[in-house]
Amino acid sequence: MPDTMEILPSLPIPAHLVGEVQSKLAYVDEAVARGDVSPAGDQITLYLRHPLESELRDSLQEKVQRVVTSMVKGAFRPKVLVLEDFLDRPAGGYTADPHEELLRRGELSQEANGVYVLGPLLTRLIAWFEARFMELADSFGAAPYRFPTLIPAKYMERVDYFSAFPHSLSFATHLRTDLDAIDRFAQEAACNHQGELEAPSDSFAPFRTLLSPAVCYHLYFSLADRPLPGGQVVATAVGNCFRHEAINLVSLERMWNFTMREVIFVGPKEFVLDNRETARQRMAKVFEEIGLAYRVESANDPFFIGEFRKQVAFQSAFQLKYEIRARLPFKEATLAVGSYNYHQDFFGRKLNITLPDGSPAHTGCVAFGLERMAYAFLAQFGLDPHYWPETVQNSIA
Amino acid sequence: MEIDPTQLTEQVRGLLAEALHVPHEAVTDGLAFGDLPEWDSMGHMEVMVLLEERYGVEISADTIANLTSVEGILAYLKENGHA
Numbered sequence: 001m002p003d004t005m006e007i008l009p010s011l012p013i014p015a016h017l018v019g020e021v022q023s024k025l026a027y028v029d030e031a032v033a034r035g036d037v038s039p040a041g042d043q044i045t046l047y048l049r050h051p052l053e054s055e056l057r058d059s060l061q062e063k064v065q066r067v068v069t070s071m072v073k074g075a076f077r078p079k080v081l082v083l084e085d086f087l088d089r090p091a092g093g094y095t096a097d098p099h100e101e102l103l104r105r106g107e108l109s110q111e112a113n114g115v116y117v118l119g120p121l122l123t124r125l126i127a128w129f130e131a132r133f134m135e136l137a138d139s140f141g142a143a144p145y146r147f148p149t150l151i152p153a154k155y156m157e158r159v160d161y162f163s164a165f166p167h168s169l170s171f172a173t174h175l176r177t178d179l180d181a182i183d184r185f186a187q188e189a190a191c192n193h194q195g196e197l198e199a200p201s202d203s204f205a206p207f208r209t210l211l212s213p214a215v216c217y218h219l220y221f222s223l224a225d226r227p228l229p230g231g232q233v234v235a236t237a238v239g240n241c242f243r244h245e246a247i248n249l250v251s252l253e254r255m256w257n258f259t260m261r262e263v264i265f266v267g268p269k270e271f272v273l274d275n276r277e278t279a280r281q282r283m284a285k286v287f288e289e290i291g292l293a294y295r296v297e298s299a300n301d302p303f304f305i306g307e308f309r310k311q312v313a314f315q316s317a318f319q320l321k322y323e324i325r326a327r328l329p330f331k332e333a334t335l336a337v338g339s340y341n342y343h344q345d346f347f348g349r350k351l352n353i354t355l356p357d358g359s360p361a362h363t364g365c366v367a368f369g370l371e372r373m374a375y376a377f378l379a380q381f382g383l384d385p386h387y388w389p390e391t392v393q394n395s396i397a
Numbered sequence: 398m399e400i401d402p403t404q405l406t407e408q409v410r411g412l413l414a415e416a417l418h419v420p421h422e423a424v425t426d427g428l429a430f431g432d433l434p435e436w437d438s439m440g441h442m443e444v445m446v447l448l449e450e451r452y453g454v455e456i457s458a459d460t461i462a463n464l465t466s467v468e469g470i471l472a473y474l475k476e477n478g479h480a
Contacts, residue, residue: 074446074456076456076457076461078458079458307439310438310439310442310443310446311438311439311442313442313445313456313461314438314439314441314442314461316458316461317457317458317459317461317462318461318462344431344438345431346437346438349431349434349437360431
């Protein structure tokens, strides 16, 4: 039987952190089915999967307060810069959530939490956006790359990923190379009624690889420990990305397994910053052509609670990240469908990627979430292509 | 409270050494953000927190973005009446 818990946060949660704190409640405990923070930031409600004994409730309360304290105490209010604001564009006038209709039509089917199969309509729509993103990449003369889905743990450690984003990591391993272990696994492995694979505990090899959480890391790793060829690089790739967001996983808005197209810049500071800005201006024309309602504003990465406060303040002060936030009319909210990022010389230093003068290379990327892009488009224009902008309609027909 | 400029320089060097967990002698007068592996984004925010604690420097977008060198920190503290 479900249960709820009302918690008074140990510190008042300022308005700009209400959403951030709420998103981190997803990681507090497996007993939590949903966590809400009141708009005023003075009340937290946890919806529990089942009633808890008082000792466990105390432990849960302590964990929630730890999240609040880590994120709120001494928090710096970020400076929000809006570079483009076209949220009031009429778009397609559609006001329903396309998710249910996509499921009903068989255009979408769910394989697991946050894992979806996309049908022909979504696939063709994504191909249309992909063609636009490739035009952007080509306008920079970007070299095409194909990156693997797996990513080495030792490299992720080298770029401090484990301390910054531990909560959303996904791991990959295989059976131990041992005939007895393989035989035992073959005989005993089975899924329980919750879909969890039960197997002998010594079946698996140590984790040396993860499922990649982003695309551009692969390029930086491939450039590590040597001078940057030609002093500057522009590359593009599309890849599967994995971020496990627990109970926050919902529809195509927030998937565990999603795809990103990136255009990546490596070189001197001005080269990276100028190209990031040029990319933004070129994409504005694409979005204008289709009448997308969106805004570009400063943002931060979803750092975990330990580093959240400081990293967010740093990103904000140096304006390192801007998100393209498309309007979702059905819930009067916005969804990040892409971002323009500058990492300073973080990767250049961590990975020893050097410019001809010996200084560390700067990096940046523009990234588009393909499923989110299509989802936001459908939320604004609906599923009937007759109501879509002509240019999209013509390409897909 | 006004401090002798030489003393202030030594204090700031000590503060940076403490925040970045590096030996005092690693903090030269010309040191800037990024010159040491320890003076990265997290290290920089440790510097900002100590500057707030010791000198009441408000942590804002402007101070985070501008106080990125020993020279810059000293100039800011002097401008704000600490020397």
